[in-house]
Amino acid sequence: MTARPIDAALWRTAAVLVLGTFMATLDSTIVSVGVDTLAEEFGAPVTGVQWVTTAYLLAVVTAVPASGWLADRFGGRRVWLTAVTVFLLASLLCALAPTLPALIAFRVLQGLAGGLLPPTGQALLARAAGPDRIGRVISVVGLVPLLSPVLGPLASGTILAVADWPWLFYVNLPVGVVAVILARRWVPAGEPGGRGDRFDFRGALLLSPGLAVLVFGLTWFEQGNPVVAGIAVAAGAAMLAAFVRHGLRAEAPLLDPRLFTQPPFGVAALALVLLGASVFGTMFLLPLYLQRGAGLSTWDTGLLLVPQGIGAAAGSVLVNRLVDRISPRTLVLSGIGLVALGTAPFTQLGAGLPDWAIVVSLLLRGFGAALIGAPVMTIVYRRVEPARLPRAAGALNLLNTLGGSIGTAVLAVVLQARLAARGPDVAAAFADAFWCVLGLAVVAVAGATRLPRAGVAAPDKKKGHADA
Numbered sequence: 001m002t003a004r005p006i007d008a009a010l011w012r013t014a015a016v017l018v019l020g021t022f023m024a025t026l027d028s029t030i031v032s033v034g035v036d037t038l039a040e041e042f043g044a045p046v047t048g049v050q051w052v053t054t055a056y057l058l059a060v061v062t063a064v065p066a067s068g069w070l071a072d073r074f075g076g077r078r079v080w081l082t083a084v085t086v087f088l089l090a091s092l093l094c095a096l097a098p099t100l101p102a103l104i105a106f107r108v109l110q111g112l113a114g115g116l117l118p119p120t121g122q123a124l125l126a127r128a129a130g131p132d133r134i135g136r137v138i139s140v141v142g143l144v145p146l147l148s149p150v151l152g153p154l155a156s157g158t159i160l161a162v163a164d165w166p167w168l169f170y171v172n173l174p175v176g177v178v179a180v181i182l183a184r185r186w187v188p189a190g191e192p193g194g195r196g197d198r199f200d201f202r203g204a205l206l207l208s209p210g211l212a213v214l215v216f217g218l219t220w221f222e223q224g225n226p227v228v229a230g231i232a233v234a235a236g237a238a239m240l241a242a243f244v245r246h247g248l249r250a251e252a253p254l255l256d257p258r259l260f261t262q263p264p265f266g267v268a269a270l271a272l273v274l275l276g277a278s279v280f281g282t283m284f285l286l287p288l289y290l291q292r293g294a295g296l297s298t299w300d301t302g303l304l305l306v307p308q309g310i311g312a313a314a315g316s317v318l319v320n321r322l323v324d325r326i327s328p329r330t331l332v333l334s335g336i337g338l339v340a341l342g343t344a345p346f347t348q349l350g351a352g353l354p355d356w357a358i359v360v361s362l363l364l365r366g367f368g369a370a371l372i373g374a375p376v377m378t379i380v381y382r383r384v385e386p387a388r389l390p391r392a393a394g395a396l397n398l399l400n401t402l403g404g405s406i407g408t409a410v411l412a413v414v415l416q417a418r419l420a421a422r423g424p425d426v427a428a429a430f431a432d433a434f435w436c437v438l439g440l441a442v443v444a445v446a447g448a449t450r451l452p453r454a455g456v457a458a459p460d461k462k463k464g465h466a467d468a
Contacts, residue, residue: 004130006136015182021141021145029149038165052100052103055104070390083117084179085176091172131381143312143316145373150312161299215236276405277406278437281408307359307366308365311369316374335367346430346437418432
């Protein structure tokens with residue numbers, strides 16, 4: 001089957017849909033640098049202000065599982081447009097929030113809408129591109145989630161240097177308005193709404209709250225409350241176990257656990273979880289070290305992180321050229337190797353790592369991450385029939401989000417423990433935490449070796465999903 005060229009209409013569709021993903025992923029990190037500013041503005045402790053970020057992430061984790069059912073029931077384009085509109089409204093409310101509790105509440109609304117944007121947008125894009133073009137398209141638009149951990153702190157530092165904190169949220173308004181206007185012209189409607197099974201209320205009551213409670217518990221370990229954290233983690237794990245049991249018995253669960261037993265979905269899921277944990281975990285540890293350990297300003301810290309974005313952009317160009325020619329396993333294993341190579345120097349922070357070594361390491365990590373995400377998503381999207389794309393996209397985005405959320409929370413706990421053990425040697429404590437990040441790469445290699453050796457051809461129209 002000869003691959004069709006990517007025409008201007010498809011690139012326009014991709015450009016519009018990626019705006020939604022850009023807003024949602026950027027807002028997960030843009031507040032991180034402004035925590036001290038918000039604490040001063042509202043007269044609240046930093047631990048309280050941290051919930052501005054945590055509440056958003058918990059809401060995203062809660063919303064993602066329902067994205068597939070919503071797209072099936074109401075149509076992907078309608079769900080995407082509604083989510084952008086709600087996201088804009090929530091952004092405006094955040095900017096106008098009179099108190100910290102109000103800001104946290106509006107961030108929850110923003111996260112619920114933001115959690116729907118990446119999976120719904122990817123499903124619409126995969127349907128518009130078709131199996132023969134999705135690899136080349138996703139290699140470009142998949143760059144956005146890799147850039148957001150880099151651009152978020154940089155954008156935040158830039159905004160706070162010239163404007164007040166409400167502009168952290170006002171900045172979404174022009175982007176979202178343009179996205180809505182262009183989407184009505186350039187994004188095809190695709191499959192109509194009205195399809196799909198009845199909503200899995202029991203599964204929703206177990207899966208989304210279970211994930212949120214689990215992440216909540218892990219964040220409380222970081223804040224030094226092990227009793228509350230332990231209870232929450234145990235409760236979240238119990239709810240997730242109950243969901244798996246329910247999902248194996250239900251005819252149409254919110255998220256089918258059996259998906260993860262079907263190759264290559266299981267190993268692809270592992271790769272995305274570890275990629276999310278590695279990318280977001282490093283973007284949590286490194287800025288913190290540069291500001292607290294090395295004494296850099298917010299602006300200098302943001303600039304020093306830019307090379308990871310440059311590496312990711314260069315990697316996406318290479319993937320765009322090779323994704324249809326080289327086996328996914330070769331690309332993913334090469335990417336994991338580069339991420340590991342770029343992480344290794346951070347385990348030597350205690351010895352005094354020069355800036356040039358940080359720059360080279362981040363270039364390698366960004367380049368390697370680009371070689372992992374796009375090929376993994378391409379494998380799955382090519383093997384899923386169009387009717388199941390919303391569910392598959394929801395599952396993939398949930399895993400990547402969970403990897404980032406849980407990975408960051410676990411690394412925060414590790415860092416806190418090592419800071420207590422190392423005392424004044426802050427650099428050595430951060431170096432210890434980066435050994436955990438490096439360990440993620442070792443586990444990822446074990447899973448990636450089970451990815452398909454040969455390139456994954458587009459599915460035959462006659463065979464459909466049967467070969468998957």
